[in-house]
Amino acid sequence: MCGIVGLFLKRPELEPELGTHLSRMLATMSARGPDSAGFAVYGSGTAGKVKLTVSAAAAADLEAGLADLGAHLEEPLAPQYHETHAVVSVPEGKLAEARRMVEGDERLSLVGVGTRMELYKEVGLPEKVAERFGLSDMHGTHGVGHTRMATESAVTTRGAHPFSTSLDECLVHNGSLSNHNALRRMLSREGIRFSTENDTEVAAGYLTWRLQQGASLKEALEASLKDLDGFYTFVVGTENGFAVLRDPISCKPAVMAETDDYVAFGSEYRALAGLPGVDKARVFEPKPATVYAWERQ
Incomplete structure (x- = not known):
């Protein structure tokens, strides 16, 4: 039920x-x-950008993981934090690389991806x-x-x-x-x-x-x-x-x-x-x- x-x-x-x-x-x-x-x-949404909703078990892991992601992509991500989740926007052309980075980072979990969608669960x-x-x-x-x-x-x-x-x-x-x-x-x-x-x-x-x-x-x-x-x-x-x-x-x-x-x-x-x-x-x-x-x- x-x-x-x-x-x-x-x-x-x-x-x-x-x-x-x-x-x-x-x-x-x-x-x-x-x-x-x-x-x-x-x-x-923002033209030419895609949102990634990312989560982590600890706030420090979330912040550190996203900092590493921004440095790797050479993009100012400006995360919007919501408790255990954060939303970042990346250029469409860098979406595949961003996904690989998040999914390969043991600290982070990719919750959802969308031009307009933000997804939260706990x-x-x-x-x-x-x-x-x-x-x-x-x-x-x-x-x-x-x-x-x-x-x-x-x-x-x-x-x-x-x-x-x-x-x-x-x-x-x-x-x-x-x-x-x-x-x-x-x-x-x-x-x-x-x-x-x-x-x-x-x-x-x-x-x-x-x-x-x-x-x-x-x-x-x-x-x-x-x-x-x-x-x-x-x-x-x-x-x-x-x-x-x-x-x-x-x-x-x-x-x-x-x-x-x-x-x-x-x-x-x-x-x-x-x-x-x-x-x-x-x-x-x-x-x-x-x-x-x-x-x-």
């Missing part, structure tokens, strides 16, 4: 409110997953995790969050959701996949890299693989209905929007609300109950085996 939340804002003037709403939604889902939490926020109560990272002060067009009750892998920072296996893409999941080990082996042969034993990371990697083959996000999610065994609800964040998919059985709870201002997702309605205007929203349960997607241009 885990909790998922997602919020997609339709109007630019609402973007300063994203973090406030998302943090409240995340805290409301604490009872569904008290061991760890995480979220991805899609905020502003062990602890969801409300406390949101407070530690300052989620309520973050602005953006959309975001997704997850509260975890671990069932298939260890309670660690890396094991928390969301998982990201490609630029600006992340995935949160409520449920369990039965064939994730076989899929992990197949995807590894195709060049998809994994850092945990979590089945959700395999689902994210599967979508990455399909997208690399030229599929649209909708097509990738539809293909997952055939290739992924188990029961699941996915909420996927992308650079321009987010998507929702439930498996054909749909035994995991899910509810959505849509107004002229936003689209919101929650594992339970109480995650949406505090949103402005939700009393006038179109509230519905997403259908099984059906892709729902929204984008802003």
Whole structure:
């Protein structure tokens, strides 16, 4: 049992409110997953630059590792620190080298990469995790969050959701996949890299693989209905929007609300109950085996 939340804002003037709403939604889902939490926020980006969200067990390791990275790249990184995580921007042309440096540094862990996406996750109560990272002060067009009750892998920072296996893409999941080990082996042969034993990371990697083959996000999610065994609800964040998919059985709870201002997702309605205007929203349960997607241009 885990909790998922997602919020997609339709109007630019609402973007300063994203973090406030998302943090409240995340805290409301604490009872569904008290061991760890995480979220991805899609905020502003800089032309020609890519953001790396990096974490470390100790603040000194994070600062030293990023200092070494900046010296190697000969770039002023100006890290933005958020507790155990930091966000740095590097030129697109130096992204591959930056990734190699971070992934090869035993002090550091690469959490996510995106032109607009920043990704944070940590062990602890969801409300406390949101407070530690300052989620309520973050602005953006959309975001997704997850509260975890671990069932298939260890309670660690890396094991928390969301998982990201490609630029600006992340995935949160409520449920369990039965064939994730076989899929992990197949995807590894195709060049998809994994850092945990979590089945959700395999689902994210599967979508990455399909997208690399030229599929649209909708097509990738539809293909997952055939290739992924188990029961699941996915909420996927992308650079321009987010998507929702439930498996054909749909035994995991899910509810959505849509107004002229936003689209919101929650594992339970109480995650949406505090949103402005939700009393006038179109509230519905997403259908099984059906892709729902929204984008802003």
